[in-house]
Amino acid sequence: MNRWLPFEWIAAIRFLKEGRTQTLFIITAVAIGVAVIVFMSALLASLQANFIKRVLTSQPHIQLIPPDEIARPQRFDRPGLAVAATVQRPAQRIRSIEQWQKIAALLKTWPDITNVSPTMVTSALAVRGDSNRSITVTGIDPDIYFRIVKIPDYIVAGQTRVLTDDILIGTELARDLGVKLGDKMIVSAATGASRVLTITGIFDLGNKAANQRSTFVALRTAQTLSNLVGGVTTIDLTVKDVYAADKIANTIGAATGVEADSWIKTNSQFFTAVNAQTLSNTVIRIFVGLSVAFGIASVLVVSVIQRSKDIGILRAMGTAQGQILRIFLLQGGLLALAGAIVGASTGGCAIVFWHSYLRQPDGTELFPLVIDPMLFVEAILIAAVTGVAAAAFPAFGAAKLDPVVAIRG
């Protein structure tokens, strides 16, 4: 008997030890439940983290664009005169963000914002010989822009040099035009302006449509093509906390008058999916937790009946009701704790094993594994609390036992 343990702990541990089979079975049941929760949560967290990482390496966290142009009809609101006005939405010209240098300079001073990259986006035709394709031309300042969208990671041929006569194109466009590194192609914009550009790099963004349409040129080149010298159509931003992007976007919109769209808004479907996953995971957690709790409760209810004589003796020897209560609450807590420790480590090992077993055809991992140690701490703590709570009903029953009746059996 350990002399550093209080009496209730000793009694609880001894009772659990004596009912060995029951104890083992219920610990196994708790362990399976906790393992499922840990495995699922770790898997979900990894997949979501992986998806978010993929999304965020190919697009800015916040994009600023000029506000829409709207028609303001003139009305003659005179008494007795009715005006039937049809207001037509004006066509949206490609416009520069007004005072973009000032806005960019302001945003650079905000501590939440890590990168500010002005870009010029326009559409154009890529022409080579008889073939032509419509493309999106993005004029960038490579040093800043590549910090937001990691084009260098996707380059399959050439380099990321973007001088005034250079262009980076996707693999699909290169195939369609029949061009290779170092070839020249004509880019003509809707404005009538056209330039001959040299292909310095070919990238593969992992998406066929993007590889067909996306091209990158120097900011100055795009400005010339779209007849907006000195202008930019968008300002791309990255922020420190990606999940705060929506809030920061709203603040920027209010402070500058431009339209600010966060990645959360532009990927709202993805977030709907994430929320649905998280919700179903929570529901599964709750029900697994409930079944574990009822398992523990039922084992302890039986144990109280089996031990009613022991309880009677303890009461006859002066054990207080509160002590009996604690003995059974502790048993619930200890069962859940032991089960949770076994379950959390099993679940953790299972996800690591499963992750290493599941490979892409080329042998690389399917997705990077994200295991938050807090997940284990949380699972174990919640299980212990659940165990104590589940023990409440049987424990009160044990404490309420009349010693005379209990001893007579």
Add this chain to the structure above:
Amino acid sequence: MLRDIDLVLRRREFVALMGPSGSGKSTLLNIIGLLDRPTSGRLFIEGSETSTLDDAAITRLRGRSLGFVFQYHYLISAFTALENVMMPLLVENEFPSEKIRERARALLHEVGLTPWENNLANNMSGGQQQRVAIARALAMNPALILADEPTGNLDTKSADQVFEMMRVVNRREGTAFLIVTHNLDLARRCDRIIELVDGRISKL
């Protein structure tokens, strides 16, 4: 069940309680043992009147002043002999200190069970278990030990041993005993015999 009971148990007394089954012996024992409350009448234990005490105080008084030995010994099977003897002391003191351990060892020595102190309760003979129960009843140094047919389940030799053990404890420690028994031989070796018939004391 019980009527007109007027009974005084003195310190150091060794009393037998006899009577046919159904005469109220166990009820009387439970009331004196504070396990049951009387519907009327008063009970004094070491000078304190018990009908006004609340459950917690009753539990405390029961733990300190009274010891119990039952027919079916009722040791807690999950614990060893030594731990069963320590049990009443633990209830009071929470932590099993070396002092408590020593006290329990001394009590087991007194009932002659030192070699068996680490046996689980279930791995001992009936007589041995009953002696452990007596040691346990003595742990808090109670004024009175209530024994409900302590020898009822034992063979003659073990019954004699257990009875002698109680008598020795009574003389050495000065603990009073109230023993329910059907065995007239044993009852005659007590200081006094109380006989219950139909809930009344018929002979003192």
